[in-house]
Amino acid sequence: MMSPLRFTPHLRDLVHDTDVLISDIWGVVHNGVAAFPDACGALQTFRKQGGIVVMLTNSPRPTPAVQEQLRELRVPDDCYDDIVTSGDLTRHYIAARPGEPLYQIGPDRDGPTFDGLDVSFAPLERADYIVCTGLFDDETETAEDYREMLLKALSRRLPMICANPDIIVERGHKIIYCAGAVAELYREIGGDVTFYGKPHLPAYHRAFELAAARRGAPTPLNRMLAIGDSVRTDLAGANNAGIACVFVTRGIHSADFTEAHEIDAAAAQRLFGGTRPPFVLMRDLRW
Template structure:
């Protein structure tokens, strides 16, 4: 295993890569503002003939993600398509029509069940749980849900996690996501089905769209993933057999503050399976 240093420009890394599978939150924006240089980098890659698929653990369908991106000033031309964990969760619900669902998450995520044949029910009557997040991610943690999860475990309810992230950035703070609740439920002995990174279905969907845009099959060697999470982006890329550019401005920013280069021991400790390269923030 070799050491890693910080690269400055995406254009020096892409080489023969034809597809970028880019994370959104932490790479393109932080929940409150977009990162213009990252948007320009993705746009330039597309201008050079590449395909950019935004791949996100947002617990909302792609059209809702697109509306948020537009509000933050991210132009449609920055990317070719969006794949979200919310889309995959909706596919699960559509494949189980007429079910009674206990929905756990904030009201802003109501698009997760919009237009589907599903009845929202109390926990005591539900067939399964859809978790898109915490009711109040400004003040709550997963531990606040322990009593509820214990009741769900007693009923042997599957929990469908629509966002495997544990935390994400919101401005300069970290807030808890659905993945924190899902991991606690799994620790308590509950059954959890995850949709999103690092799990394979979201990568399969992204590659299908990439090949549609390219008009031909795409080899793994032609793909570069970009993300800011060891647990989701890096692990997902490694599991799918593609290179990963790790951006450190996101949820791991404090761990890399003041670091200019990583020796092999540090690479193994921080990453396990190392990324292809490091960047502070995405720039062309």
């Protein structure tokens, strides 16, 4: 039987043999409203000691837009070396199809995903494919509000590119739905969906490439450590990529860990299912 999972209070106890951290952003270093100072300090300290930090996010926006958001939330630039976003990967797909009509599902604020590209926006009836960056109004809508639209898209067999595989995130103290919720509904009714971002391997391979460029050589998997707060994306992604994971419980799964000091085998099966790479628990990221 599996031993109980206990909480580790400090990152410094976990990184003696670690050269690279692959860290989630939302839920780990901020909550969409404000930065977490202890988390930022932990990443800064790791870098000062010679480590490399690559932020890996399912944000549908490209890296410059994410960096601007981090600065607005008071996340210091020296917390990280590079950023990989789902938006970056989505942009590569769009760039390979110049001028092809697409239909966007998502808010106007995701405009940077398309900046500088040869994009032809079209109504659903004339589009060749869909790019889902989010919900039009994530404060009030759920994926079910899109079922009728998705059935129309399915009737035309339109492929969908999901630029953010997250189902939900925490904004302040509120849970909101993301593009992944809409994309999963489309997939469930028979739609063709390509997901760019965690837990899928291309996002991790890009993070590994950037870390190798910083270090001058590839980093062995056993000397990398992922950090995240989502079972579905961060923990599963680390499992897919073959690296250990620090699972931060203050994020979207916080209600499952209230007052818990350790997680027994039955609770671990309920919370984590079959996703069992080497990982440890932290309530929040701190040095």
